[in-house]
Amino acid sequence: MKKIIGRIKKQELLKEAYDSGVPELIAIFGRRRVGKTFLIRNYFKDHLQFQLVGIKDATLPVQLEQFSSTLGKASGNPKLYRIPEGWPEAFDQLSNFLTPKLMRERCVVFLDEFPWLNTPKSGFLQAFDHWWNSWANDQDNLVVIICGSAASWMIEHVVNNKGGLHNRITRKIRLLPFTLKETEAFLHSKQVNLARYQIVQIYMVVGGIPHYLKDIKKGESVAQAINRICFTKDGLLNGEFKNLYSSLFKDPTRHLSIVRVLAQNNSGLTRKNIIEKTTLSSGGTVTLIFDELIESGFVTPWKPNDKILKKSYINFPMNSPISTSNLWKKMLDLGRKYGKILA
Known part of the structure; x- marks a missing residue:
């Protein structure tokens, strides 16, 4: 097992979940490259009974074939399970695989890149809802962890789900970059x-x-x-700039236009300023784009302390006055003066 650096509070939360003795459905989200998969795989290395990684832009048959192959490897017999015809059958197979194990020990199931499994018209989310509510939620020895880099999707469709998963998430983990x-x-x-x-x-x-x-x-x-x-x-x-946004958002063109405008202004811009400079149309779509950028950790909203200025601003996290603007300057000045930085 590789050593986990930091993440102390997150590890404590995972320990509480594992030791709770009741069914747990944990949602973990955060931007790509931040270490979500590493944290779960290494913390639960000895307890992971099944882990599935969604494939970006893959069709339903490809996702189901990957599920069947992964379940077969987990069982020790790659040919034990046939390729399911749909997600309801896939989750039935998973239940059959887990049932004898749950009688002996606490088991962890890890569904990574959860949003990518939810391909159009696949019925994945509905099938997962039904599986959790009809079977998994009654298994006291089961911990299910769903993980996704598309933070806004995870919040909208999982954490704030209005359907079968409403209020079913037992713990939420937003994994942020290292301090x-x-x-x-x-x-x-x-x-x-x-x-x-x-x-x-x-x-x-x-x-x-x-x-x-x-x-x-x-x-x-x-x-x-x-x-x-x-x-x-x-x-x-x-090339990471374009690749990163393309992996998170279906059409990152408008997200990138907002980021490029913000990059030209260290003090941040109001929503109105950004819309004017990018020529985006005001409305629900642009609001969703702002929310996606904020939830993914690329930009942050802030309000000036000056009570006269009641406008909200959006900027990069490092440039936000409420979090780091003056702090970075002070730390660098201290570094130049004393040759060190205070942690």
């Missing part, structure tokens, strides 16, 4: 020993995203690491 302290611990675990001032510089470029931070190499200077990761042809972040 500076966790970033320092993560780099130290890789024998990358940088001064705190240098860690802040790295953090301001790649954020607290484990997938990006693990590409920092021992012995590299900050400048060398940033140049290699961001600006070389095969750099990890070369």
